[in-house]
Every structure is written in C-alpha cells, then in structure tokens.
Amino acid sequence: xxxxxxxLIEVADAGALAEVAAVRLLARMAANPGRxxxxxxxxxxxxxLYELLATEDYRGKIPWERVHWIIGxxxxxxxxxxxxxxxMARRAFLDRCAPSANIHPIPTDAANPDExxxxxxxxLKAFNGVDRLDPVWPLFDLVLMGVGPDGHTASxxxxxxxxxxxxxxxxxxxxxHVEPFVSRVTLTLPALASCREMLFEVSGxxxxxxxxxxxxxxxxxxxxARSDSETVWLVDKAALPGDTRAA
Ligand code: 6PG
Numbered sequence: 507x508x509x510x511x512x513x514l515i516e517v518a519d520a521g522a523l524a525e526v527a528a529v530r531l532l533a534r535m536a537a538n539p540g541r542x543x544x545x546x547x548x549x550x551x552x553x554x555l556y557e558l559l560a561t562e563d564y565r566g567k568i569p570w571e572r573v574h575w576i577i578g579x580x581x582x583x584x585x586x587x588x589x590x591x592x593x594m595a596r597r598a599f600l601d602r603c604a605p606s607a608n609i610h611p612i613p614t615d616a617a618n619p620d621e622x623x624x625x626x627x628x629x630l631k632a633f634n635g636v637d638r639l640d641p642v643w644p645l646f647d648l649v650l651m652g653v654g655p656d657g658h659t660a661s662x663x664x665x666x667x668x669x670x671x672x673x674x675x676x677x678x679x680x681x682x683h684v685e686p687f688v689s690r691v692t693l694t695l696p697a698l699a700s701c702r703e704m705l706f707e708v709s710g711x712x713x714x715x716x717x718x719x720x721x722x723x724x725x726x727x728x729x730x731a732r733s734d735s736e737t738v739w740l741v742d743k744a745a746l747p748g749d750t751r752a753a
Contacts, residue, residue, distance in 0.1 A: 512737045514721075516746065520709040523742050524554040527650075527707055528564055530738070531555075534648045534703055535569060542573045543633075543646045545698070547660065548581070548591025551652035551707045556598035570604055576630070578649060579660035579692035580612035581682075582619045589686050590614065612676075612691045619678030619689045626691065627676040639675070639700050641734050646701035649733065653708055654684050655716055657726025660698060661690030668692060669727055695731060704733035706740065713745040721747065 517523045535542050546552065558564055577592045585593050592600075592611040600609050610629060616622035631637055634645055651659050662669050663683035671677055675697035679690040698704065706728070708717055720729050731737075 510732045510737070512732065512739060514739045514741060517740060517742050519742050519744070520554055523707055523709050523740050524558050526740055527552075527555045527705060528558050530703070530705060531559070531648055532564070532567055535573065537702075538647050540572070542569070543576060544573060545576045545578045545646045545649040545693070545701065546592070546595050547578050547650045547652050548594060549652045549654070551709065552650055553594070553598055555650075555707065556595055556600075560599035560602050565603055568603070570608070573604070574608045574610060574633070575600060575604060576610045576646065577612055578651065578698060579662075579690055580614060580622075581661075581686055582614055582622065582678075582689040582691060583686075584614055585611065589688065614691075619680065619691050621678075622691045623674070623676040623678045627674060630675055630697070639696055641700070644700045644702055644734065645697065647703070649698050649701040649704045651698075651704060651706045651728070651731060653706060653713065653716055653720065653728040655712075656683055657716055657719060657724065657728050658683060659706075659728040659731045661692035662695065662727040662731070664727055668694065669730070672696060698731055699734045701733050702735050704731065704737045706738070708739060708745045709742040711744045713741075714747060717741060717745050718747040 517526050580591050581589045583589050612626045613622050653659055657664055661679045668677045668679050671694040676693055682690055
C-alpha cells in the first residue's frame with residue numbers, strides 16, 4: 507500500500523481488537539528474519555494487547571531474543587510511577603517475557619524532558635546505526651498508536667510545536683494538553699512514520715466523538731500521523747460513528 511493512505515479495519519469489540527492487533531504484530535515479526543523493532547504506546551488502549559502477548563498462545567510465537575521494544579512517548583515521571591508508559595508495558599508483559607537488554611525506556615531520570623529526548627534520540631540513532639531517516643530502512647517494523655480525546659497521538663498535542671518538528675526524532679513537551687498533566691517526551695511525526703506499519707487501536711464508545719472528527723478529516727495530530735508504508739486503524743463497533751457502522 508502506498509504511504510499516507512489509511513485503512514480502517516472494523517472489529518466487534520475490544521477483545522477482538524486485541525486479537526487482531528496481536529496477529530498483525532506476529533505477522534510483522536514473521537516477515538523480518540533479523541532484528542525486529544516494535545514501538546509501543548501508553549494509555550489504556552494497548553493494555554489488553556500487551557496482556558495477550560504474555561499468554562501461552564502468543565508468548566511461544568514471539569522470537570523474544572530478536573525483538574526490541576521502544577516506546578513512542580513517555581510521561582516525564584520515574585519508572586516507579588504507575589503513570590509511566592514503559593512501566594505499564596513492563597508490568598503487562600515485558601518483564602515476564604522480554605530480555606531486559608531488549609527493552610528501551612525513555613530515560614526519565616534525565617534533568618528535564620529535553621535532555622531525556624536528546625538521550626533517547628541518540629540511543630535510537632546508535633541502535634539503528636544511522637543519523638538520518640531513510641524510507642528504505644524504516645526504524646520500526648510496527649508502531650502502535652492510540653488517539654486521545656483531543657485528537658493527540660503519542661504526546662503530539664493539537665497546536666503544539668512538537669507536531670511541526672521535521673528534523674529531530676524525539677522532543678520534550680513541557681506541558682500536556684490532557685491528563686496526566688505532566689511533561690512528556692515524544693517521538694516526532696517523521697520518526698513515527700519510519701515504520702513498515704503504523705497500527706492504531708481505537709475501542710469503546712468514549713472514542714466515538716474523536717473518531718468521528720478523525721474520519722471527517724480534521725487535521726488533528728492522529729490524522730497527521732501516517733506510516734511511510736502502511737497505516738491501519740483497528741476500530742471496534744462501539745467507537746465507530748453511527749453512520750459508518752455496518753448494517
Ligand atoms: C499516553 C499515550 C497517548 C495515548 C492516548 C490514548 O502517554 O497517554 O501514549 O498517546 O495513546 O492518549 O490514551 P488511552 O488509550 O488511555 O485512551
């Protein structure tokens with residue numbers, strides 16, 4: 507599929523959504539015989555998927571030694587804080603399944619979000635052995651995303667300068683636009699786009715108002731976040747606006 511198109515896949519409910527996401531994740535892993543990089547997201551949307559990956563059905567199908575786990579955005583709070591995104595992913599599955607050397611948290615022990623961003627960008631560049639993004643060599647096999655009530659994704663909030671960043675891969679965000687109101691560190695649109703697949707998970711009636719705006723084409727951050735290759739939105743029936751629901 508050409509870059510910048512978006513495919514919507516409708517599923518019955520949150521459980522089915524996590525299953526379909528897990529199957530897509532496995533397919534991306536199976537397609538790469540070398541080192542695999544998956545960019546995770548925070549918030550509540552991916553939790554069910556994360557827990558599923560640790561179950562017997564999936565755990566044995568993941569080449570854990572070859573998979574590296576990056577996080578697309580972080581709340582600037584210590585690892586021990588329950589609001590920390592990577593800590594949530596660790597609790598849900600990584601700590602039980604992944605070699606610790608393959609988990610790449612954003613360093614929230616830095617002096618400030620800008621320093622954490624610079625350090626993480628440096629780590630991503632060293633990890634990939636490149637200094638510049640190249641569409642031929644995407645950073646990630648798959649990037650997971652969610653959408654917030656204001657249309658933000660990762661920690662790219664509407665109207666914030668981070669959204670317009672074209673050079674840096676990771677930036678500090680001094681203030682969040684929604685809860686939790688802590689500073690953030692986020693990958694930028696070009697860094698997130700550098701993937702074979704960007705996969706949004708959107709479920710529940712609470713997401714219907716923002717999904718309606720996204721599907722109407724408003725230039726919200728979540729609408730501007732597109733993979734250079736394939737962008738897929740997995741949505742459940744409860745989240746879909748009434749007029750696009752299957753009969
Ligand atoms: C975060 C996330 C953020 C999230 C959306 C959706 O740090 O909060 O990375 O971008 O994906 O806010 O959040 P929910 O899944 O909780 O609705």
